Amino acid sequence: MDGLTKIYEDGTLAVGELDLTIEDGEFLVLVGPSGCGKSTVLRMIAGLEDISGGEMHIGERLVNDMAPKDRDIAMVFQNYALYPHMTVRDNMAFGLKLRKTPKAEINQRVEEAADILEINDFLDRKPKALSGGQRQRVAMGRAIVREPAAFLMDEPLSNLDAKLRVQMRAELERIHGRLETTTVYVTHDQVEAMTLGDRVAVLRAVSAAKPYNLQQVGPPYELFDNPVNLFVAGFIGSPAMNMVYATLERDGEDLWASFADQRLKVDPYAIERHPGLENHTNEELVMGVRPSSMEAAEIAGADPDRAIHMTVEVDENLGAESYVHTTLDARPVVTPDIEELLADTGQTAESLGDSTEFVARISSDIRVQTGQALEVVVDTAKLYFFDPASGDRVGAKATATAAT
Amino acid sequence: MTTVEAPKAPSGPKRQGFSRWLVPTVLIAVTITWLVPTLGLFITSFKSRAASSQYGWWQIFQGGWTLDNYNEVLFSPDLPPPGFADNFINTIIITIPATIFPILIAAIAAYAFAWLDFPFRNWIFLGVIALLVVPLQVTWVPVLKIFNTFNLTGTFPGIWLAHTGYGLAFAIFLLRNFMADIPKDLIESARIDGATDVKIFTRIVLPLSLPAIAALAIFQFVWVWNDLMNALIFLQTPDKFPLTVGIRNLLGQYGNEWNLLSAGAFVSMVVPLIVFFALQRYFVRGLTAGAVKG
Amino acid sequence: MTATVSEEAAPAPAPAEPKKPKSRVRWRPWLWLAPALFLLSVFLVWPVIRTIWISFHDGSTINPTREFIGVDNYVRMFTDDAAFIHYDLPPWSALFNSALWVVLFTLGVIAFGLLVGVLADKVKYEKTAKAIVFLPLVVSFTAASVVFRLVYSTDPNIGLINAMLGLIGLGPVAFLGEANIVNFAIIGAGIWVWTALAMTILAASYKALPEETHEAASVDGANEWQVFWRVSLPQMKGPIIVVAVTMIINALKAVDLVLIMTTGGPGFSSRIVGFTVYWEIFNNNFAGYGSAVAVVLLIMMAPLMWWQMRQIRAAEAR
8 A cells, every 4th residue: 555545525534645565464453543544444455445545556456446346355344244134154155156156166165164163053044143253253254265365354353242352363363374364454452453463553543733544563562662652652552551741861871761759760771762862851751661661679679760659549459460550740641642542542631630640560469558658660671752742752763654 | 342433434436337327327217207297297287289289398498388277277267167276275175174183083092002001902903003904995885875874975074084084094003103102201200290191192292292293294184185086985066176186077078188287287286296395304204104004 | 012001001109199090090091092993983994894795785876785686796797797807818807907007016116116216325316316206106196197198198299208209200109098008008107106105115225224234245246236136135125025015005906097097998908906996886886896896805905904914013012
């Protein structure tokens, strides 16, 4: 996809300047909050939406004006879109029948797909007699049977209950491993994105300031470790990365990040990862640190340079680890990126109040109580610094484009 | 949990190949075919006899336009009595009460079916539904006999009664279904507050049923306005005939006076057309429920 | 509704209610129903029974039961009334014509209703197209009959069709005067009028179809026609049948169009059963015979009536 644009009839820009290349056989996930245009992009690949600008190629061919039926792709819809008046078998065979595939071959392919998905028992039932999970499998079976060049999946798991979703995720991985078909997968759930994708592309809605959707694309660990801006940093990872306004201070040879009433010494590795960080001394930046980059001082060993003193307000003990919440006496970070992320969960800037929430992960071996004072050690190599105005990570390349 | 991607304004794929022009072409062809008959009638009504016999109907601008046809059909004394203008008035006299009465009577019956309790309620309602589909032919002779016995034949009250009786089944069906959808809590809390059924009906159910009543009123109005058979059978005196019968008589005597006939037909069409254009929504609503109307 | 019934039968509200009448007065509901039930009985219930009785008599509208003749009317209908049914060619007679109507009229209305309903959904001027097709249903059948007498007129300057034929050199065709054509001509007029109903219902049904199944079919490789024929249409089976039954009922009951356009002519070749009832009773003054035809009409419609009632009951239960 090259400079791909999509403008709706009422003039809204839905997709702007999208450049993305999808490799053969890879599982690419398009992820982002509601309204970011990911489904639109998928539908443009399918041919269900017109392309307003730019070019799309499948293989060598320019496919901008090609009808969906000629693109050799199969799609799995969010609501399954099964043909209600046909049996499961007929649903799956439909595409092949249209292409005048010989009956014997149709039957063979249907049986094979049914085996993979374990739906042999309901081949002769109609969709309304099936449960959600079963319908989901049939929808996938319909796609598999076609043996297309690529699968397109539009939030296929979002209508399933949590447990089923986890199961199906594993199924999808298994199937992808077996069939190795190129897959483009759309979801708003970043957990799904991280677990399923070979590469993940983070998209956001276009805005006047940034008329492009794609923020970053790369393997999951790269988005986690090296987010290119506040949006990606805040979107990927659960619980979300902590963000706080911090001022960089120079103390002799060291660089310190000072926030609320605390300060941390920035590890040289972190400085290396943010080229030009020193130029921002005495400026206020947004500092990000993931809850998982912390541990209780009791276990990690005390280190005054890297310690944060917090008063426990909420303690979530999950068994294997605990998440400890506190509030820092600093105004909350509010930038356009953050506002968008908040909107996705139904919050607004006002709902944050005037202090910053901060979450630390500690081993569950430590028992904490509300109101208790706790010292937490931060892995300061994993500090991130962002420009508060643009949201970009200090020293990162300009975003938007992401080739291979 | 479904994700709503806002704002959804899908434009869909481009229509490919020849189907791009096929759809509009076929649709336009059909639409024109549907329009032409009425259009032809309309044009003919504005042309003089001479012009019509000289030029084809599609030659709209040759031969001049005239209102003479309308003038003649409405006011000329040569036409079969009572004359179209009187027919028009008769139609109004017939239609308005024949719209109001069924609604009143059906409304109270519908309320009973919806919110009052009495034995065999469901069975009786089923009976009403069965009556929806009875072809009126099967009732003419006995009803006429009753009319004759009570001197109702050839009277306006008689035809009002007939239209009311025949229109009740549909009216009750429509109104009762609508009333039954009113939330039970409203009715029950009113009952607990001590309201009598009459009060509940007038203060709660009736106001809430206005959309259905409106749809019914419009549908019934047009139906009665356009009725021919009931008027023919029950109204037998010419000076009371409505427009539909007037047209029929016109056809009988002036079968080839196309200019006159078309003007007459249009006079009868005017009011329903206005009602339709102004209140399309209600009309359609009444119609879809009325797919079973007798 | 059944649920509502049982809840309605619940006992009187809490005793803390001083003003409530002793018991819900049992006969009150009947008061509400009385006018409606009375009129319905007078105009529909009783007459049906009476007409059946009359059908076994020979008489006039003034004195319908002048003479009891048993089943003679029915025998005559099927063996001795060439206008009703005759058993050689050409087949034009009431029973045969009604059968023709049932098939052609119903198919025509559904076909055009689908055509306009579905195609209009895909264009910008949808509302206008639908309004135009809807018009004929708004005017009286009488006016529609006048319209079509104009359309079919043999005068080459007036008759809309014959004028066009005249332009390409074909002689005027007597659409309403030719026994072999007249039925098709009147059925055409009927389709013109009633397509609007099919269109309204089928268009709504089409719009309600889940868009995703169409998209899935597109992706699966179906072109537009295939999507319609193999995915959309099968899902519309229910409403299509509803429309079909309604149209068959209308075809059987019809009187106005035939009465105004041809009064059953030429001869009796355009008669249909619904029309015949009127003609025999009010033109030929055979009240008994006409009533017998009416009863036959009722019997013909009975299965349809039963089907419609079942549908409504099923809808009620939901």
